[in-house]
Amino acid sequence: MATSIKDLPRDEVVMKGHGACAGCPSTLALRIAGKAFGPNAVCVMTPSCTVASLGLIPKAAYDYPILNVCFATAGSSASGIVYAYESLYKKGKLTGEMPTVFTWIGDGGTYDIGLQAISAAAERNDNYIFICYNNEAYSNTGVQRSGATPKFAATTTTPQGKMEDKKNMPLLMLDHQIPYLATASLAYPTDFYDKLVKAKNTRGFKYIEVFAPCCTGWKFPSSDMIRISRMAVTSGAWLLYEAENGKIKFNGPTAKIMEGKVELSPLEDYFSCQGRFASINRAANKEEIIAEAKNKILADIEFMKKRAAF
Amino acid sequence: MANKIYDEKYPVSYPMHGAGGKTGDWRLLTPRIDREKCSKCMLCWVYCPDAVIDRETLEIDYEYCKGCGICARECPRKAIVMIREEE
Structure with missing residues (x-):
């Protein structure tokens, strides 16, 4: 049964007064992750907004032992921690419940720079949770394009809009045949929480990707962060699903979209409220561009339907 | 956990409120x-990225x-309404 908001635990991992932007999605996601994992957890972070704005000295804004490692090594560093723990527990030097090891990596450290280490860790089936918060750009260094940036989105390195489609990283991880994989959205916090708890209770390599609309990078008012998360799901730009041992199950609004019970919400609305798609709104062939983006989404949905039935 | 003082000897960071300063000053x-x-649906509590709303x-x-x-x-x-603060 799904958890309700009132059942969410009281634990707060993110301290008040951290240095992140107003309306930052990564801190909200980390708050929910903290509620799911409880105090007995260890985190690995690579350079990202979360480290730069929360991991300050002399005061840190998160209540976890956190190892800040170099960009490409998120997967392998967490593997090392897990092996060390398992060995210490085996020798009897540590007792009690083993801490949950998880990584907190942006899309740059997952899609581009850290891909090799994640792939290797997934292949070894190391017992930790890999969490990627996907804000679709290198937001920390000033919004450069990444492998997760969708087509037509403007960044500082693609000022006219990106020309290429984004990678489908969750699908890539699914084909590593890992025990648990999930995609989540901040507009559905209880769904995200349930997926984190499920990942915590599964043994082996777990991959969770949460969609995090960055108000600074995507150029929209900070108050619209949750609204845009929701619009991404209802317009089909972001699909919510989980896969236990490769068996895909769709969640929330995506399940209704897949069953054909609900129509996709207009993609124009999703594009028009974000400054990064401003070039589309100004373009003479606006309809053509939106139709192309819409066709891509419909093709993705068709593909996922077949992939789930497979 | 949240009340440890700054360690003079080692560059260790402790979790404390206000790591980024009094961030209320940023508010427009x-x-x-x-x-x-x-x-009391508590949606504001769960959606707050800064954890400033009491449960x-x-x-x-x-x-x-x-x-x-x-x-x-x-x-x-x-x-909840957003109002402009007077000095």
Whole structure:
């Protein structure tokens, strides 16, 4: 049964007064992750907004032992921690419940720079949770394009809009045949929480990707962060699903979209409220561009339907 | 955990409130809760990225609230309004 908001635990991992932007999605996601994992957890972070704005000295804004490692090594560093723990527990030097090891990596450290280490860790089936918060750009260094940036989105390195489609990283991880994989959205916090708890209770390599609309990078008012998360799901730009041992199950609004019970919400609305798609709104062939983006989404949905039935 | 003092000997960071300073100073618009309209659905508490809304009383900590406006936007009863603060 799904958890309700009132059942969410009281634990707060993110301290008040951290240095992140107003309306930052990564801190909200980390708050929910903290509620799911409880105090007995260890985190690995690579350079990202979360480290730069929360991991300050002399005061840190998160209540976890956190190892800040170099960009490409998120997967392998967490593997090392897990092996060390398992060995210490085996020798009897540590007792009690083993801490949950998880990584907190942006899309740059997952899609581009850290891909090799994640792939290797997934292949070894190391017992930790890999969490990627996907804000679709290198937001920390000033919004450069990444492998997760969708087509037509403007960044500082693609000022006219990106020309290429984004990678489908969750699908890539699914084909590593890992025990648990999930995609989540901040507009559905209880769904995200349930997926984190499920990942915590599964043994082996777990991959969770949460969609995090960055108000600074995507150029929209900070108050619209949750609204845009929701619009991404209802317009089909972001699909919510989980896969236990490769068996895909769709969640929330995506399940209704897949069953054909609900129509996709207009993609124009999703594009028009974000400054990064401003070039589309100004373009003479606006309809053509939106139709192309819409066709891509419909093709993705068709593909996922077949992939789930497979 | 949140009240450890700064370690003079080692460059160790401890979790404390206000790592980024008194972030309430960043605020342009201030959220105000209308208690009569509030149904205590706690959506504002769960959606707050800064964890400044108290779970029990739904009191906002104005010392650290950055005024992002998510609570006002997501409140189903429109019980939270963003107002411009007077000096």
